[in-house]
Each structure stands twice: as C-alpha cells, then as structure tokens.
Amino acid sequence: MTALRCTGLSRSFGALKAVDGVDLAVGTGARHALIGPNGAGKSTLFKLVSGTMRAHSGAVELAGRDVTGLSEVARCRLGMSQTMQHASLFGSMTAAETVALAAARHEGGRISPLPRRRPAVWTRAGELLAEVGLAERRDVPVPALSHGERKQLEVALALACRPSLLLLDEPAAGMSPAESARLVELLAGLPAEITVLFVEHDLDLVFSLADSVTVLHLGRVLLSGTPDEVRASEAVREAYLGAGRREELFTA
Ligand SMILES: Nc1ncnc2c1ncn2[C@@H]1O[C@H](COP(=O)(O)OP(=O)(O)O)[C@@H](O)[C@H]1O
Ligand SMILES: [Mg+2]
Numbered sequence: 001m002t003a004l005r006c007t008g009l010s011r012s013f014g015a016l017k018a019v020d021g022v023d024l025a026v027g028t029g030a031r032h033a034l035i036g037p038n039g040a041g042k043s044t045l046f047k048l049v050s051g052t053m054r055a056h057s058g059a060v061e062l063a064g065r066d067v068t069g070l071s072e073v074a075r076c077r078l079g080m081s082q083t084m085q086h087a088s089l090f091g092s093m094t095a096a097e098t099v100a101l102a103a104a105r106h107e108g109g110r111i112s113p114l115p116r117r118r119p120a121v122w123t124r125a126g127e128l129l130a131e132v133g134l135a136e137r138r139d140v141p142v143p144a145l146s147h148g149e150r151k152q153l154e155v156a157l158a159l160a161c162r163p164s165l166l167l168l169d170e171p172a173a174g175m176s177p178a179e180s181a182r183l184v185e186l187l188a189g190l191p192a193e194i195t196v197l198f199v200e201h202d203l204d205l206v207f208s209l210a211d212s213v214t215v216l217h218l219g220r221v222l223l224s225g226t227p228d229e230v231r232a233s234e235a236v237r238e239a240y241l242g243a244g245r246r247e248e249l250f251t252a
Contacts, residue, residue: 033200
C-alpha cells in the first residue's frame, strides 16, 4: 500500500522551477527522508504535498485517493499532518493548553474559550505530551521551553489530528546533539502505522532513522532508494560536492 504518491508534481516561481516534475512514492509505515542541497526544492515540495501551496501541475494521492484539488485543512482531515520549518507557537499558553487546543480542534466543537470543561481533550493532551516526552513539562509556558522541547511540542501538535501521514520539515534544526538524539528516539518510537516523510539536513539523523530516501536536486528527483544506495551514489556525491556538503554526507 502506498501512503503517499506524487506524480509529475511541479511548481515555479517566475522562471525558477522550484519543483520540477517530481514523482515520489512513500510506502505505508515508511520512515522516508527527503534530502538535497539548500534550495533543492524540499520545502516547496512539502508545501505542495500538504496543500499549503498549490501545484502548477501534477497530482498528489493520499492512500490511493487524489487530494490534488483539496485544501490543507481537507487533507489534514484525511490524515495528513505537518510541522513547519519555521513554525510559530502560541506565545503565552502552556504546553498542555497548546496541545489541548489542537486536540479540541481535531475532535470538533468550540475551541474558544479553552476547552477546560472537556476532560477528554485534556486527557488526550496529556497522552500526546507523554508520547513526545513532555509529560513533566505540561504546565510550562511555551516561551519557557527549550528549543528542542518546542520541536517536541510541534510533533505533539501534529499528532493531535491523528495522522496517518506525518510530514516533518527539518525537525532537528537548531537542536543540540542531545535534543536531536531524543527526537530520533521519539520518531523511531511512533506507531508503525504512521508513515513519516521528513526533510532533514543532519545526515546522521537521516541515516539512523530513514528506511528510504529521496534526493532532490534543482527541483528534480536525483535518486530514490535505500540509505545504502544513496550513500553509494556517485550522482548524489556530485550534487553535494557542488553544494560543498560532501563531507557531511560521506563521513556519516
Ligand atoms: N515563495 C517563494 N517565492 C520565490 N521563490 C521561492 C519561494 N519559495 C522558495 N523559493 C525558491 O525555490 C527554490 C527552492 O526553495 P525551497 O523549496 O525552500 O528549497 P529547500 O527547502 O530545498 O532549501 C529556492 O531557489 C528558493 O529560493
Ligand atoms: Mg527548506
């Protein structure tokens, strides 16, 4: 079964073909990494998949269903959930309030004022915080969380809509080695039925977590394969060499 299939997906900005005829298949339950030099089109491809941005051509299928014409919200209802590369979280709320709000929104009903009288929502928020390793930090205001903890919180928010496909754009960006190790543990421990597609610069993290990898270069797919196939590829080596990233990929 294919969780996600992109066919001929394209998006230009003026003369720049940021995403240029991308075919991508992600199997159900996969931990699929999307890598490539800066400007390769990874974030744009993510936005086309999630529906944050419209494709100029091509199609997106979620578990066999064509969602190309659907909004981001409609795709989310069908099981697609994302964290953003530059996410903004609600300033003054606690971790638990933030997640409760997301859970309330997903379960339906009023979200304002906060759903204090809906115990199921608070129970769910507690479960989600525990799932991402933030159980002890539930009453901490979001601004007082560390950078790594905020990223964990973003994953909890993405899980609040009970996704079948989780999209993570650079989840480990700006994390310390300890924080990123915790994140790998968290992602590796997600239920197997949740398919994960993630963009990541840290190739140690990519190769420790991913079971399949797609390399984008200049908006096109350079290679899709196993982590070993990607490491062994001369074309991938060249693409990273051009971008001055060779060491990172091949000493990992
Ligand atoms: N909204 C936008 N308007 C104009 N150009 C953009 C926009 N978003 C991305 N680009 C350009 O598209 C290319 C791909 O960007 P992006 O998808 O962010 O790459 P990556 O995430 O792989 O670093 C880059 O050249 C970038 O400058
Ligand atoms: Mg990006």
